[in-house]
Amino acid sequence: xxxxxxxxxxxxxxxxxxxxxxxxxxxxxxxxxxxxxxxxxxxxxxxxxxxxxxxxxxxxxxxxxxxxxxxxxxxxxxxxxxxxxxxxxxxxxxxxxxxxxxxxxxxxxxxxxx
Amino acid sequence: xxxxxxxxxxxxxxxxxxxxxxxxxxxxxxxxxxxxxxxxxxxxxxxxxxxxxxxxxxxxxxxxxxxxxxxxxxxxxxxxxxxxxxxxxxxxxxxxxxxxxxxxxxxxxxxx
Numbered sequence: 642x643x644x645x646x647x648x649x650x651x652x653x654x655x656x657x658x659x660x661x662x663x664x665x666x667x668x669x670x671x672x673x674x675x676x677x678x679x680x681x682x683x684x685x686x687x688x689x690x691x692x693x694x695x696x697x698x699x700x701x702x703x704x705x706x707x708x709x710x711x712x713x714x715x716x717x718x719x720x721x722x723x724x725x726x727x728x729x730x731x732x733x734x735x736x737x738x739x740x741x742x743x744x745x746x747x748x749x750x751x752x753x754x755x
Numbered sequence: 756x757x758x759x760x761x762x763x764x765x766x767x768x769x770x771x772x773x774x775x776x777x778x779x780x781x782x783x784x785x786x787x788x789x790x791x792x793x794x795x796x797x798x799x800x801x802x803x804x805x806x807x808x809x810x811x812x813x814x815x816x817x818x819x820x821x822x823x824x825x826x827x828x829x830x831x832x833x834x835x836x837x838x839x840x841x842x843x844x845x846x847x848x849x850x851x852x853x854x855x856x857x858x859x860x861x862x863x864x865x866x867x
Contacts (some may be wrong), residue, residue, distance in 0.1 A: 682860060683859065683860075684860055685857040687855075688853055690854055731799070733798075735853075743801045745802050746798030749796075749797070
């Protein structure tokens with residue numbers, strides 16, 4: 642069966658510091674991969690998605706970036722964090738062959754910026 | 756644009772009653788819909804999906820109804836249990852494919 646791993650589960654970072662969040666998927670190949678942010682009490686905002694290695698689509702202009710160095714690895718990065726980057730970051734995967742497939746989520750990273 | 760909205764941000768039901776959570780979408784060409792459940796501190800969990808060629812789909816204690824005429828989607832939970840307390844999101848596949856648009860979520864509270 643397929644599993645998705647995100648780490649770390651929680652992270653506290655100072656303003657201006659860099660960020661690297663990692664997500665890996667097991668048990669499937671060529672998945673579509675997604676990064677979302679969820680503010681407290683709010684819905685999910687799509688940040689980036691990828692349909693293949695090195696292919697990144699950005700949804701919202703901001704100081705975050707994403708990379709997909711391997712088929713089942715998706716990384717969310719920032720060179721300099723802002724206070725507004727605080728939130729709950731979720732990675733998700735979906736079967737790549739067909740678009741009408743549900744996305745499956747990891748358990749997220751709670752990021753607090755001080 | 757393609758927007759997704761829920762009618763009620765919170766819903767309180769008694770244990771054993773049936774729950775109905777509603778969702779509206781804007782794009783009449785939408786053809787794939789999903790309901791998720793999110794418990795506190797966790798990622799959303801897939802509950803059930805439905806394609807536009809169907810009006811109704813049933814799972815274990817859950818039913819999704821799709822009314823394409825009024826662009827409305829609902830999730831029905833039978834015999835609601837305390838473990839059903841969570842935030843429920845509907846999601847709609849974009850016409851461009853690959854990505855989903857999520858509603859803001861309904862918080863379901865089950866009281867004894």
